[in-house]
Amino acid sequence: MAGTRGYVNRRLHSLLGVIPIGIFLIQHLTVNYFATRGPQAFNDAAHFMESLPYRYVLETFIIFLPLLFHAIYGVYIAFTAKSNLSNFGYFRNWMFIFQRITGIVTLIFIAWHVWETRIAIGFGWADLNYQLMEGILTEPFFFWFYVIGVISTTFHFSNGLWSFFVSWGITVSPRSQKIMTYVSIIVFVAISYVGVRTLIQFAYGI
Amino acid sequence: MSENKMITMIIKRQDDPDQSPYEEKFEIPYRENMNVISALMEIRRNPVNADGQATTPVYWDMGCLEEVCGACSMVINGTPRQSCTALVDQLEQPIRLEPMSTFPINRDLAVDRSRMFDSLKKVKAWIPIDGTYDLGPGPRMAESKRQWAYELSKCMTCGVCLEACPNVNSKSDFIGPAPLSQVRLFNSHPTGEMNKSERLQTIMDGEGLMGCGNAQNCVQSCPKGIPLTTSIAALNRDTAVESFKSFFGSDKQV
Numbered sequence: 423m424a425g426t427r428g429y430v431n432r433r434l435h436s437l438l439g440v441i442p443i444g445i446f447l448i449q450h451l452t453v454n455y456f457a458t459r460g461p462q463a464f465n466d467a468a469h470f471m472e473s474l475p476y477r478y479v480l481e482t483f484i485i486f487l488p489l490l491f492h493a494i495y496g497v498y499i500a501f502t503a504k505s506n507l508s509n510f511g512y513f514r515n516w517m518f519i520f521q522r523i524t525g526i527v528t529l530i531f532i533a534w535h536v537w538e539t540r541i542a543i544g545f546g547w548a549d550l551n552y553q554l555m556e557g558i559l560t561e562p563f564f565f566w567f568y569v570i571g572v573i574s575t576t577f578h579f580s581n582g583l584w585s586f587f588v589s590w591g592i593t594v595s596p597r598s599q600k601i602m603t604y605v606s607i608i609v610f611v612a613i614s615y616v617g618v619r620t621l622i623q624f625a626y627g628i
Numbered sequence: 629m630s631e632n633k634m635i636t637m638i639i640k641r642q643d644d645p646d647q648s649p650y651e652e653k654f655e656i657p658y659r660e661n662m663n664v665i666s667a668l669m670e671i672r673r674n675p676v677n678a679d680g681q682a683t684t685p686v687y688w689d690m691g692c693l694e695e696v697c698g699a700c701s702m703v704i705n706g707t708p709r710q711s712c713t714a715l716v717d718q719l720e721q722p723i724r725l726e727p728m729s730t731f732p733i734n735r736d737l738a739v740d741r742s743r744m745f746d747s748l749k750k751v752k753a754w755i756p757i758d759g760t761y762d763l764g765p766g767p768r769m770a771e772s773k774r775q776w777a778y779e780l781s782k783c784m785t786c787g788v789c790l791e792a793c794p795n796v797n798s799k800s801d802f803i804g805p806a807p808l809s810q811v812r813l814f815n816s817h818p819t820g821e822m823n824k825s826e827r828l829q830t831i832m833d834g835e836g837l838m839g840c841g842n843a844q845n846c847v848q849s850c851p852k853g854i855p856l857t858t859s860i861a862a863l864n865r866d867t868a869v870e871s872f873k874s875f876f877g878s879d880k881q882v
Contacts, residue, residue, distance in 0.1 A: 591865020
């Protein structure tokens, strides 16, 4: 077969969204949640992550490369869809469109977030500590930018998890897909809470 | 019902494949139990539009008139469906008729569904039993399996699922739900199963079945109630296994 590249890309796109990117997302939100125990706890947790052995290898292969592929191919997928919500206002069609919108929003958010934190730290313009995030999030504009970005990301992951289960043929029957819908809603609410709670901590110290 | 009750239809027309579409409004005398086709026949009998001007009769495709051939599909008040089972009494007025925009338009409401039949050829939606000698009876099919396979066999290639799908469009080469479900049908047949791997390989060509974005409009729209998204999910599983087998395994070589 000559033309299976598109198929393989789509499979890879679906896989990478959950493994490793989805796992990294949960890990990232969890480590950040240490902030709710105070600046010292956050700094310790962040320092632990920062001082992991062969960290650049981990970052490259678990975060940057998969994220880059998922993002670039995702933009292509988003723009090959033709929205038809006006005539087909079904729940899954809404999710289909939201998945594409949140994908683009998340891409913009993550690009900015990586620039402002990881790249700034890499160039030595900033230090990885509680004060860095506090400085960013006490500005109301960026607080809301982060709230939208985080919720967009958690939605994209949760709904993507549902699609992942379908795309890999795990949830085949309508019943299993329906139960997975409920599971994805619970995942969405739970990780959104973790993410937004952390933002509130940085912004308002509560 | 009163004698002079009229129904209003706004029809999106196009004189030939290359010309641009335009709308034309018609007033048609009401009769009891009218469907969209009998209304269109009335226009054909007396091709005069709502302004009283003589016009060309509206052209559409039809066949069985009992929702089993799939030829008369069109977009009626925004919903793709068969015009033979679209009863005027159940439709909001004015009734808006449009051709299914996913397909090339031949004229007025008639579209060219060739891509669907080409897809059926591509995925080999049949059971090969021809040979140079009598191959004898094939393996038996369990009755329970025959019953659910029958549901998949109801597909009439009407095109409604392709029209409803946000990923079947000019920017993508996604084959659409109907032919995919046929792959599942023929792969589940005991004799058809002998070509299972071949059929799966054809839907892994290009983006293949992964072009599906799980909007699931198809299963909501299918006039035959075919579990299209279940078929696609089942094929997602089959192709995942097929990919592993052909990459890591030795099924394709000695």
